Structures are given as C-alpha cells and as structure tokens.
Amino acid sequence: MIIIGERINGMFKDIAKAIRDKDSAVIQDWARKQEQNGARYLDINVGPGAADPVAAMKWLVEVTQEVTDLPLCLDSTKYDAIEAGLKICKRPAMINSVPAEAPKMERVFSMAAEYGAEVICLAMNEEGIPKDAESRVALAMELVATADAFGVPIDSLYIDPLVLPCNVAQDHGPEVLETLRQIKLISDPPPKTVVGLSNVSQGTKNRELINRTFAVMAMANGLDAAIADACDDELMAAVATARILLNMDIYCDSYIDVFKKG
Amino acid sequence: MGLTGLEIYKHLPKTNCKECGAPTCLAFAMALASGKASLDACPYVSEEAKAALDSAAAPPIKLVKLGAGEHQLELGDETELFRHDKRFFHPTGVAVLISDTEDAAAKASAFDELEFDRVGLHYVTDVVAVKCDSGDGAKFKAAVEAVAAKTAKAMILLCEDPALLEGALNAVADRKPLLYAATADNYEKMVELAKAKGCPLAVRGKNLDELAELVEKIVALGYKELVLDSGARDTSKVLADLTQIRRLAVRKRFRPFGYPTIAFATKEDPLEEVVQAGVYLSKYASIVVLKAAKKEQLLPLLTWRQNLFTDPQKPIAVEPKLYAVGEVNENSPVYCTTNFSLTYFIVEGEVENSRIPSYILSVDTGGISVLTAYADNKFTGEIIAKAMKDADLDSKVKHRKIVIPGYVAVLKGALEEASGWEVMVGPREASGIPKFAKENFA
Amino acid sequence: MAVEILKEKYRSKVGEVVLGATKEQGGTRSHTITVGGESALPFLHFEGAIPNRPVIALEIYDMVPEDWHPCLEKYYGDVYADPAAWAKKCVDEYGADLVQVRLRSADPDVKDSSPEDCAATVKKVLEAVGVPLIVIGCGKAEKDNLIYPVVAEAAAGENLLLGVAELENYKAITSACMAHQHNIIAQSPIDINICKQLNILIAEMSTAMAGRIVIDPTIAALGYGIEYTYSIMERARIGALQGDKMLAMPMIGNIGHEVWRTKEANTSTEEAPGWGEQEERAILWEATTAMAYLQAGMDILVMRHPRAAALIRKNIDELMQDNSY
Numbered sequence A: 001m002i003i004i005g006e007r008i009n010g011m012f013k014d015i016a017k018a019i020r021d022k023d024s025a026v027i028q029d030w031a032r033k034q035e036q037n038g039a040r041y042l043d044i045n046v047g048p049g050a051a052d053p054v055a056a057m058k059w060l061v062e063v064t065q066e067v068t069d070l071p072l073c074l075d076s077t078k079y080d081a082i083e084a085g086l087k088i089c090k091r092p093a094m095i096n097s098v099p100a101e102a103p104k105m106e107r108v109f110s111m112a113a114e115y116g117a118e119v120i121c122l123a124m125n126e127e128g129i130p131k132d133a134e135s136r137v138a139l140a141m142e143l144v145a146t147a148d149a150f151g152v153p154i155d156s157l158y159i160d161p162l163v164l165p166c167n168v169a170q171d172h173g174p175e176v177l178e179t180l181r182q183i184k185l186i187s188d189p190p191p192k193t194v195v196g197l198s199n200v201s202q203g204t205k206n207r208e209l210i211n212r213t214f215a216v217m218a219m220a221n222g223l224d225a226a227i228a229d230a231c232d233d234e235l236m237a238a239v240a241t242a243r244i245l246l247n248m249d250i251y252c253d254s255y256i257d258v259f260k261k262g
Numbered sequence B: 001m002g003l004t005g006l007e008i009y010k011h012l013p014k015t016n017c018k019e020c021g022a023p024t025c026l027a028f029a030m031a032l033a034s035g036k037a038s039l040d041a042c043p044y045v046s047e048e049a050k051a052a053l054d055s056a057a058a059p060p061i062k063l064v065k066l067g068a069g070e071h072q073l074e075l076g077d078e079t080e081l082f083r084h085d086k087r088f089f090h091p092t093g094v095a096v097l098i099s100d101t102e103d104a105a106a107k108a109s110a111f112d113e114l115e116f117d118r119v120g121l122h123y124v125t126d127v128v129a130v131k132c133d134s135g136d137g138a139k140f141k142a143a144v145e146a147v148a149a150k151t152a153k154a155m156i157l158l159c160e161d162p163a164l165l166e167g168a169l170n171a172v173a174d175r176k177p178l179l180y181a182a183t184a185d186n187y188e189k190m191v192e193l194a195k196a197k198g199c200p201l202a203v204r205g206k207n208l209d210e211l212a213e214l215v216e217k218i219v220a221l222g223y224k225e226l227v228l229d230s231g232a233r234d235t236s237k238v239l240a241d242l243t244q245i246r247r248l249a250v251r252k253r254f255r256p257f258g259y260p261t262i263a264f265a266t267k268e269d270p271l272e273e274v275v276q277a278g279v280y281l282s283k284y285a286s287i288v289v290l291k292a293a294k295k296e297q298l299l300p301l302l303t304w305r306q307n308l309f310t311d312p313q314k315p316i317a318v319e320p321k322l323y324a325v326g327e328v329n330e331n332s333p334v335y336c337t338t339n340f341s342l343t344y345f346i347v348e349g350e351v352e353n354s355r356i357p358s359y360i361l362s363v364d365t366g367g368i369s370v371l372t373a374y375a376d377n378k379f380t381g382e383i384i385a386k387a388m389k390d391a392d393l394d395s396k397v398k399h400r401k402i403v404i405p406g407y408v409a410v411l412k413g414a415l416e417e418a419s420g421w422e423v424m425v426g427p428r429e430a431s432g433i434p435k436f437a438k439e440n441f442a
Numbered sequence C: 001m002a003v004e005i006l007k008e009k010y011r012s013k014v015g016e017v018v019l020g021a022t023k024e025q026g027g028t029r030s031h032t033i034t035v036g037g038e039s040a041l042p043f044l045h046f047e048g049a050i051p052n053r054p055v056i057a058l059e060i061y062d063m064v065p066e067d068w069h070p071c072l073e074k075y076y077g078d079v080y081a082d083p084a085a086w087a088k089k090c091v092d093e094y095g096a097d098l099v100q101v102r103l104r105s106a107d108p109d110v111k112d113s114s115p116e117d118c119a120a121t122v123k124k125v126l127e128a129v130g131v132p133l134i135v136i137g138c139g140k141a142e143k144d145n146l147i148y149p150v151v152a153e154a155a156a157g158e159n160l161l162l163g164v165a166e167l168e169n170y171k172a173i174t175s176a177c178m179a180h181q182h183n184i185i186a187q188s189p190i191d192i193n194i195c196k197q198l199n200i201l202i203a204e205m206s207t208a209m210a211g212r213i214v215i216d217p218t219i220a221a222l223g224y225g226i227e228y229t230y231s232i233m234e235r236a237r238i239g240a241l242q243g244d245k246m247l248a249m250p251m252i253g254n255i256g257h258e259v260w261r262t263k264e265a266n267t268s269t270e271e272a273p274g275w276g277e278q279e280e281r282a283i284l285w286e287a288t289t290a291m292a293y294l295q296a297g298m299d300i301l302v303m304r305h306p307r308a309a310a311l312i313r314k315n316i317d318e319l320m321q322d323n324s325y
C-alpha cells in the first residue's frame, strides 16, 4: 500500500493562509516533508474557502511541482479546477474523485482518458453511501464498467469504498473491509482501492491509533492506497511493517527507512 | 482465480430484469464472481457464458500424458511462472532425436543407457524422438520399430505426412507416442489419427497467432490431448514464445495456450545444443528435443532439471550416514553436520579442499540446516551420539575426536557426555574448514 | 486469431554500473563496460530494455594455482606464473570482456604476500590489458582489509570492481572504494534479506556508492544448491523491477570458482565412466551453471574454462537478439 500525503489541503489553516498570501514556502515545505517521510503521491486540495478555486489549484500545482517529482492527486469537487490542474501537471496525475453518477462519470472519465490520469472512484451515488458490502461493490462495478467504456484502463482506477467515523458508524467497518476484498474480483487486472484514512477516526480520541490499526486491517484485505498523514511516523512504520508481513517488500533490517525512501 | 465480475457481466443480457433476485445484472455478476450465486438463477444467460464459466474452473494448463506404463510421463499442469512462488510440478521431458536416416537401433541402445546416479539420485533421459527424414514410409516404420525394440521409454514420432505416420504408428500405438505435428495443412487427418489411437498430438503454428487459431480448430474437432509448438526456432524467440504461452495460460486463463509445450534445440554443435536446450528447460518447455546423446552432454542438463524442479519449500536432504571424503583410514578426522543437502555439500567441498581425507557424519535432521535444526531440537548431543553409534564410528577410527559446527559450540558438553568422545568445536563457516584442518590435523 | 501479448509493466529498472575508465576519464583502460540497466526480466526484449549485454570475465590468480584441474593446463599452463601474461591471454586469445584477479597469494595460509605486492600485481595486469578489471581479495577478512586501501590507491582512477564487502566486514572496502572511486562487490550468503541490508549499509556510508554496487548473491554450482541462488536472484530482480531500489543493482557470480570445486568437473573419465568424458563434462557443467544464472539475471559471469566461456558468449549473442512482437 502507498500513502497519498493529505497535508496540502485548504482545510488546514496554514494552507488556506498560504493560498491567500501566495506564500509558496509553506506549501513547498509540506511537499518536501511528506515526500521525505514516504508519501508516494501528494493530495492537492484548495479547500472550501478559496475565492477562485481554478486559480488556486493552478498555483498549488505549480509551486508543489517546483520542489517534488511526486505525482499529484488533484482533489476537488469542481471539475474545472481539476482540469486546470491536469493541464499543467508534469506527470500523470490522479483525479480525486468521482461518484457513481452518470453525468459526473462522463465528465471525469473523458477527462481521465484525455490526460492519462488515474481516478479515485467513490462507491456512492445520488442516494448516498450504501451500508452493505454488496451494494458498495455493485457501485464499484458500475464505475469500472463505465470507465472501461470510456477507455480508461481499469488498473488506473482507485475505488474508495468510503470509510465512516467509527464512533458514529461502527457497523460500516466490516462492510468496508469486505468491500475491499470483493473489489479484487471485479476484473483482471482488478481496479485498485483507496481510503481516506483519517475519516475512520474523525471525532474520536486516539485518532492515530485508530488510523494505523485500520490501515493494517485494510491492507490485509487488499488496500492499495490511503490518503493519510505521511508525517505520522507511527502510521508509516505500521504500514512499512504490514508490507513486510504481507510479503509485498523483501525484508531487511532497515525496512522502515527503505519504505520511506521508496 | 475464477471469472471476474466484469467478464461475467459481459455475458449477461444487461436487462436488469431482477428475476435472479439481484437488483441489477451488475450485482448478479459480482455475486457470481464471489461465489454467492449460481449461474442457473438467471434464466437468460447464454450457452457461451455457461461454457466460459465451466472452463474457468479447469486448471490453467492441462495435464497431458505421454507414453504408457511405467515410462509414462506427465506433462503440463503447471500453475506458476517462478518456482519461488510455489514450485514447478512436472519436470521437463528430455528427448533425444533419432533420424530414420541414421542407425536408429544403435542410437536407441545408446539412448537407453542415458541414466545417471549422482548424490543418491537417479536421473533418466525419458523420451526418444524418431524423425522421418527419409520421406519413405517403410524406412520410417522400420526405424520406429527398431527404436521401440531397444528402449521401453516414451516416444515421439515426427512425421507430418499423416499417411506415412499412420504406418509407423500402427507398430507402436500401444506405446501412446506423441504425434508431431498437426499444422494448418494436415490437422484434420492428424486429429483423426490421434483420436483413433488415443495418442497426444503436438500442434505447430507459424507463430503464436496461428498456433492459437489452430488449437481452437482442433478443440472444436473434439480433441484436447495437445502439446504446443509456436514454430519459433531462434533461441531468443523461443524464450519469448514459451514465456508468453505460460503467462497467458496461467495469468489470463487463455484457453488455447492451456497445454504443455515442446521446444527443439537446433544447434549443430552438441555442446551449444545442450546450452540452448537448457534455456528452454529453464523457461517453461514441457519437452525439449535435442540430438546430443553423450553421457557428458546429458548429465549437466538432467542435473539442472532435477535442481529446477525441486520443491523450494521442502529442504532437500542427503542420506544421513557416514561419508568418506578421500582415502580415509583409521586416523582420519571426523566432522559432523546435518543432512540438509546444501549444508552437507558445502562442508564436503571444504573438507575436500582441506586435502586431508576425512569422514563426515551427516546427521538426520529432516533435511534442515545446522542452526534451524539446533533450534528445533533436531541436532542435539544425544541425537548426534546416536548417529555416531548407528554409523559404527567406534570401529571406523581409532581416535575418539569429533568436530562439530562452530555455530553449535554449546553442544560440546552434552555430546561429550552422551558419546564419551572428545568434541572439537570447528569453524562457524564451512570456509574455515581448510584452515582448521591444517591447524589440527595436518 | 490475434493473441494479446502479455507485457509486464514494471515501475523501475536495474541501475547501471560503469566499469573501468579511459584516459579521458582518468584511467588507462582502452574502453569501459557498462552493466545492468535492465527494465525487463532476462532477455524479454518484448517488454522492456536490456541495454547492456551480460559480460564474461575470465578469472586469474596472482600466483600459480595449486589446485586447478590438469585439463586447464593446455590453456593457461604457460602463463600461470605470470599474471600479466595470463590476463593478456584471457583477453587476446579467449575473448574475455573483463579479467578478474584473485589475490590468492595474500592468504596468510598460502604465501601471505604483502598489500604492496598485491598492488604491484594489479598494476602489472592493468598495464598488460585494456579491459576493465575485477579484483578480489584472498577471502580472509583481516588480511583483505589491509589490502583494499593499498590496491584501491595504486589503481586510483581505473574504476575497478573491487570485492568483496560482507555484512560483517564492509567498512574497510567501502572506504577504500569511496576514497579512490572504485565499484564494489557486495556479497551476501545466499540470503536476500542480508543482500538488501548490506546494500543499505554501504549506501549509508556514501550515497554515491549506492550507484556503484554490484551484488554477489553467493552462487552455488549446478547440482550443489544452484536452485537456491537462482530463486534468490529471480526474486531480487523482480523486486528491483517493481521498485525496490536496494536490490536494483547488477549481479555477479564466481561461476568458474564454484564449478571447478565439484566432483562432476574434476572426476576423471576412468573413475566415473557413467558420467562420460571429464573435460567436456566439466565444460558443460560450467556452461550449464552459467546458462541458468543468465536466465536468473546475472550481469557479470566470472568463468574459468575458455570453451565454457565461448559457449556462453554464443548463448548471450543469441539471447540478445530482439524478440519483440
């Protein structure tokens, strides 16, 4: 499993302020820090408060690319902002995200095909997030079949089964894990899977413990990526260890450092 | 892996009529892929979809049998691309080629003697291939009969004229030889012949595309005891084709390639031919055919086959007993180690390097290495003492000294007590043995 | 029917290591040799680049070998006593891409030659041939640690491949290679975890050295555990292609050395009539061992018998032919 660093997001006050002030140092600092700690993609989200999301996205992409070669994950509900970012990304990027709703899928999958982008697909539709695994998988299937029809390679899709906070939706936990497993049965090669890891601990105490425990459980069920705090050392160590235990990396004594250095 | 949801979905009517109980065809496809529904629940599914589902349950590569009786060979039924992922199951058949224009009987008798003993194992050259180069049915038949009379091993008959082949085949049909080969030009007749005699049939295309096409035609005629040849003869191309056939069969369940394969070494120089055959043996050929037929040429190839097809999960063992290295006498030093073959052979090599004739006592640890065996209590003072007794060491040497591996120095006390011998602690690594020997026994 | 060819998409590739240095580059070699750089499994040209062909080194000693099989005498007997002439013969007559000098005489149990003597031998060999050199110690760590700095300094600028570093003893040789810019052989005992760890430790001493490592997985001869090393090499190479940078180095193996210790190579025709003629058997024992390791991804094959080397050179020629679809 790989980590998509979540920190360049306008929801964080320092990032929102940096966007307003055009203070590239703050953004670049976070980009470097996340990369050094093992992030393989960087999520870029202008946040809810940005005055001009398109311009803000372009600026964030530009300043981030000045200091890192990591691919970017363009995170917005405004597809114009994503498209503006895709145009200037130096490496194939990831679109974050699209639900199983026909008009949105059309827009996003044609964009993905055009720019060779990967896509995070949400297992939800107009009716919201289903509870049971079967319905989540059915939505995943719909996303995959539609992407396939648009010519987007299935292994460039990341299905997000949608994780809910464990203090309010405890019963979703096992369903999400089961969904992760079943998504691998959709096709060959199968789509990849992703979760927004910090959702699981939203509003709880022990956030970091819950995050990393869920991360390793999800990995055991086939999780490929998580949008998460790459600067959480305990989380990164747990992920590196789970990769060893799942025989995804070859063991050596310095395996945690190796994982971080990629 | 069975069929995926998407593949199943492609075979469904996509009407979302809900008669199967699932809300959509998509949901039904997923339920099927995860084994929670049965195809019968959809009344509208096509015959084609049913056939596709059935074949997904079959192994990726069919098991095909060559020959009859005690020399029968099982080919194919492999599941891996790399031996470390699990293991390779059915060792490549090594076939020696005899032409009907040479002295077939003489070469066949020589072939029959190509059996070897090394490190307690018996290696056999298992297949003889007789080729019709003369274009003369009577000559071919005579050659096939001569070979059959000299060896009982499995046979391949190489002749692409079904009429000529039939004559020779009638003489040895009960040996169930592999018929080589069905091509685009002769496949109908060849299939008839193979079916009638119950023999496996090799299929040769001009390339992978034509091969796949031909296999489908032959399967449509109702015959599946097949062995594949992509037609390539250049080393690099054969390697690529054999790799693709194996990969597509195992990873993509591509049915036309779900059969064993045959490859031909083509070099004129027998040494080059062995190396070329080795490449094909390494990378997936189920049978390799070569002309080289001398002992020194086949032994290396058969050894590589034996090594490649061992089970990587299962440590290989040498027979636990007392081995003599060099011209030993009653004063020769005695080393002990486990019967894990790699450990044993390394120790043996270094003892040889020491140039001091010695005994090595290989203790039965179930074929595991020194440290693992020690940790598992399979290499203890008592066990070693018992092995010494079983090997009758007391009568083999006059002295009462035994060398144990440096890693298990802690066993010294226990072994001295159990055996009454003086225990010397050897070097930790076998590479230290020559020096150790020089210092202590020279 | 068009078959859909299955090509692996790998994330990464094996690093390239350049051996030797020409005059312009500060050395005296007539040419350099680049190894590694593969972005596909061995010889699968259809799915990636194999930019550099595997190379063959012939091995020589810095003294008359005490234990080489008599059948090798007709090839090397006249030059055994003169490492420079021996190296020259390997290159000129037997077409070696590289020469590996084993400083056997330095072994305290053999002749205990001084580091300075070793350096002088290496210098002489460098003068005699234009190909890049591999130099390995006598195998006794304590002594080798004295030799490395002296040899590394004497051959400064030549961009040697110097060996061997081991988990228990890698600092002296790494420092010597760092100081005088040579490449390093990192040897692990048929253990992929130690292989990776050793590469990390060397890279930690100097990031520049990370790009100068050649992995020696410790090989076994055909019939003596070859399948263990074979599988470790396959795993390491797959790991490298999938992005494990600490395994993404070219690989070397001392094939001649291992093969010529075996019974099958040495036992005479008379002693083992069931095994066929001794010399041809030995040649094929060595060639078959090399053939297998080529299929597992070996980049530098250190061999002994000229005829075995010739067979493998032909095999490499053929395997390097494009097989794209």
Ligand code: SF4
Pocket: B012, B013, B014, B015, B016, B017, B018, B019, B020, B021, B022, B023, B024, B025, B028, B041, B042, B043, B044, B045
């Ligand atoms: S019964 Fe068949 S056609 Fe109808 S919804 Fe189910 S799968 Fe689709």
